[in-house]
Amino acid sequence: MRDDDHAVRHALRTELAMTTPPATGDGLADVVRLGRRRRRVRHAGAALAVAALLGVSTATAVVLTGDRAPVADVPPTATVDWPAADLPPRNAVGTFMVGPPPEPGKEGIPVHVCTPTGDGDVGYLPADRELRDAVVAAARAVAPDLKVGNLAESPKQPPLEYQAQLGDGILRFQVGDYGGDPLAAADEQAFDLANCQPPKRRVLANGAVLQVYPPMVDSKDQMLTQVLRVYLPDGTLYQVAAAGWTQRPAPQFTERQLAEVGLRIS
């Protein structure tokens, strides 16, 4: 930095230190009150996700590739063979059926819903163009037959999210961070998405942890969504989600394709 820059820095800091802010009331009490309300609203949103899940019980042509009942319609390559995180499953607070319309002798797929332990969103850090392009390039590489658009910042915030067309669905990308060890953070957030079964997980040689969650319905837009989180060793957290409409056929990522995107950006 040049000498005159230092002079400006010094003068600016001095002016700022000499400003006289007006007296305030008990700001902490207000912050805590508003913070609790914000958290309640967020948790209420998660509860709505449960209601939304029940609402899609009649959805047609939507196939979940979760970790429960085997699904004949899904080719075996659609899922990844990563082991589930070594965490005990949680007790469901509700169950819904999703899949093809019920036929005699054929049922939909049961999906169990649990109270989420954390936040379904992680995004508050911006993603630079290079990173967004890398995500899009990975998505196009693993799904060459699917139309994948460019990631653009969603006007609805928070969270800070980037979205792109993904066939008839949406590719969502968020960046946040976490503290401590990647595996510990992944464990702590393993049930953030109202899932009851632990996510499937892979630990890379560079220390990055990838975990893919069972498909759920996003509370914000009622879309069937499968989420992958990537915990990089430097404390950066990526969340990649493939979302498809629940009321009509929606080509979107398989679990394997979602996992492949994670591997390419880790």
Added chain:
Amino acid sequence: MRDRDFAEFYAARFDAVRRTAYALCGNWGEAEELTQSGFVRVYDKWGRVSAGNPDGYLHTTLTRLFLDTRRRGRGRERLVAEPPEPVPGESAQVEERHLLLAALQHVSPKQRATLVLRIVHDLSIEQVAKILGCSTGTVKSQQARGMAALRAAYHGADPAERSVPDAR
């Protein structure tokens, strides 16, 4: 425990954060709102961010809140070539004797945020790039242009009042 830790964090950071917000927006009323909104978001995520980098989260949140307000209210904020005449009795605006802070309000919002993060907070170019979601090259150019704009606005002020002697 959660609230007690947060209360300590709040008490230790509040004044500095409010001054940062003031440097960004030049208005104590808006600075108060930005500060409160920033801390509310930190409280909401405290369980997660307290173990990591709560200061980084707060910087990012505050900066983005500021830039969002400017994006939404772009039509209401108009950059001007010359500092406007001070309005008598408008005590909420940047005080007249603080010429650099007043000049800072004539720098575009993103350049202003870059200058505040780099100059006031001494954050690295990489840290600022992460907060603003841009490349390090963009941070450098935003800083250079911001400094030029700051100097231009500052030198438009009364020479007798300047605290930086002919810094060019």
